[in-house]
Amino acid sequence: MDAKRLARYEARAQVIKALAHPARLLIVDELSQVEERCVCELTEMIGSDMSTVSRHLAVLKNAGLIVDQKRGQMVFYRLRVKCLLKFFECVESVLACRARDQHELLV
Amino acid sequence: MDAKRLARYEARAQVIKALAHPARLLIVDELSQVEERCVCELTEMIGSDMSTVSRHLAVLKNAGLIVDQKRGQMVFYRLRVKCLLKFFECVESVLACRARDQHELLV
DNA sequence: AGGATATTTGGCTAAATTGCCAAGCATCCG
DNA sequence: CGGATGCTTGGCAATTTAGCCAAATATCCT
Numbered sequence: 001m002d003a004k005r006l007a008r009y010e011a012r013a014q015v016i017k018a019l020a021h022p023a024r025l026l027i028v029d030e031l032s033q034v035e036e037r038c039v040c041e042l043t044e045m046i047g048s049d050m051s052t053v054s055r056h057l058a059v060l061k062n063a064g065l066i067v068d069q070k071r072g073q074m075v076f077y078r079l080r081v082k083c084l085l086k087f088f089e090c091v092e093s094v095l096a097c098r099a100r101d102q103h104e105l106l107v
Numbered sequence: 108m109d110a111k112r113l114a115r116y117e118a119r120a121q122v123i124k125a126l127a128h129p130a131r132l133l134i135v136d137e138l139s140q141v142e143e144r145c146v147c148e149l150t151e152m153i154g155s156d157m158s159t160v161s162r163h164l165a166v167l168k169n170a171g172l173i174v175d176q177k178r179g180q181m182v183f184y185r186l187r188v189k190c191l192l193k194f195f196e197c198v199e200s201v202l203a204c205r206a207r208d209q210h211e212l213l214v
Numbered sequence: 215a216g217g218a219t220a221t222t223t224g225g226c227t228a229a230a231t232t233g234c235c236a237a238g239c240a241t242c243c244g
Numbered sequence: 245c246g247g248a249t250g251c252t253t254g255g256c257a258a259t260t261t262a263g264c265c266a267a268a269t270a271t272c273c274t
Contacts, residue, residue: 001133001154009129009136012198016132020124021232022116026108029116039251047108052233054252064205073241073250081204083197090190091119097188098171128262146221159263161222180220180271216274223268231260238253244246 018063019087023048024056027077028084031066036078125170126194130155131163134184135191138173143185 001009019025023046030037030045043053057077060066065084066077108116126132130153137144137152150160164184167173172191173184 001129001152005133006129009132011202012132012195013127013129015198015201016123017127020120020127022113022120023108025116025119025123026112040249045108049234050251051235051253055233058252064201064208070240070251075251081197081201083200086193087197088119090188090194091122093190094122094171094188095118101171147219156264157221158223158265162262165222177221177270182221217272218274219270219272221268221270224266226264226266227262229260229262232258234256236254239251240249241251242247242249244248 015063015065018059018065021056021059023053024060027056027060028065028079029088031077031079032082032084036069036076038074038076040074042077122170122172125166125172128163128166130160131167134163134167135172135186136195138184138186139189139191143176143183145181145183147181149184 019028026046027037027042030042039050039054039057042057043050046053046056057066057068061068061077065080067080069076069078126135133153134144134149137149146157146161146164149164150157153160153163164173164175168175168184172187174187176183176185
């Protein structure tokens with residue numbers, strides 16, 4: 001694999017890796033529906049320590065998927081790209097396909 | 108996060124995690140162009156040990172993204188879902204967005 | 215049978231990821 | 245000022261992931 005091609009796949013992998021966690025998927029899913037959420041709201045929804053959620057948000061931000069905005073003592077996050085729904089449609093079709101095959105095995 | 112929602116995000120995360128590696132992205136990219144490839148061809152393209160590539164292929168297969176078919180002593184892999192191109196379009200738009208922002212910082 | 219080729223798997227080590235607690239920082243309120 | 249609130253960061257332990265070599269398996273060829 002030549003250096004240029006490798007660099008491109010590494011850049012893609014970084015973005016995809018940022019999405020590869022249940023809590024971060026919840027965050028992205030939520031932000032695709034409500035414009036913005038503060039850390040405390042997301043922490044409530046996810047149900048783990050706020051420090052953990054803060055780190056998840058940092059991963060998503062670092063990957064360029066979300067942006068933050070501080071207002072008062074709260075920090076609000078929102079999506080930076082809108083195409084993630086198509087993304088998830090594809091993931092769901094993989095899951096549906098897999099479920100169908102497993103069902104056929106049982107018959 | 109209730110159990111059902113968690114289960115769904117975990118299933119999604121497993122699929123996405125399978126894609127979150129440069130070598131596996133190369134494999135998927137290649138298979139979106141050429142119908143099928145044997146392990147030896149992919150090993151040649153990636154440039155690491157065949158055992159490593161075989162493990163990457165197992166990850167993708169386990170996630171339901173590719174299927175294998177043995178013919179003679181060779182094993183051929185092909186994509187099981189066709190929607191991955193849309194997937195990558197989205198990733199690319201994230202990267203483009205990020206690049207634009209970084210460029211603006213320099214100006 | 216016996217050697218060559220293609221692939222997978224076991225075993226190991228190094229590195230990355232995750233999640234919690236505690237501590238730090240900034241902002242608000244009394 | 246001083247305490248409370250919202251969030252981030254340092255530090256640590258547990259788990260997962262990645263990649264290599266060597267060994268095992270399967271198929272092909274002679």
